[in-house]
Amino acid sequence: MRFLLVEDTQDVAEAIRDRFVRGGHVIDIVGHVADAEQLSAFNMYDLVILDVNLPDGSGFDLLKRLRLAKNTVPVLVLTARLAVDDKISALDIGADDYMVKPFDLGELEARVRAIIRRRAGGNQSFLEAGNLTFDMVERRTLVAGEERELTRREQMLLEIFLTNSGRVLEKEDLLVRLFGLNGDSNPNAVEVYVGRLRRKIEGSDLDIRTLRGLGYQARLTVRPDS
Structure with a gap:
């Protein structure tokens, strides 16, 4: 964050x-x-x-x-x-x-x-989106109880999405949040990290949508059988 x-x-x-x-x-x-x-x-x-x-x-x-x-x-x-x-x-x-x-x-x-x-509307040491849990203290990510290994910046990105669920986040804003004011200036870096994060949390209830021309939006997936 x-x-x-x-x-x-x-x-x-x-x-x-x-x-x-x-x-x-x-x-x-x-x-x-x-x-x-x-x-x-x-x-x-x-x-x-x-x-x-x-x-x-x-x-x-x-x-x-x-x-x-x-x-x-x-x-x-x-x-x-x-x-x-x-x-x-x-x-x-x-x-x-x-x-x-x-x-x-x-x-x-x-x-x-x-x-x-x-x-974020929680009162424990973790953030949740359906079957996905992120422990903010231990920096651990679980999908349906299975641990997924994320890098430090992937953890940062997941935490940003979970604490801003439903909000549209611009690519430029995510770039600065991940790298700081004097960090990586290539917006493509955000696309790379979003792509990696999607793959690593595949099967989770967190849907990270790309909104062309706007940015990204993370939402809880509504499953047909829920």
């Missing part, structure tokens, strides 16, 4: 990035409110990890503007503030969760998974 990390402390940003990259995600990092606002306006993110105290303003102000613009991207707020009122304020203006620095990276990762599950 693709996350935006808004954090101006370099060592903290690098530690968070490394943790999530190892988990199979793409992370864009900025250290200023203005940069975060620009990126979030023109890119589709699965989640924003947002520091509050930034050089050019408050993360709370950025969160307010995102919600006023009807941007529903999940936001996890990071801050050194301990006051209960600050936590209440963050949640009231649209944060999905809140963590106080210093924090454990394992807990941060678990909180992010919980937000993603809630947004």
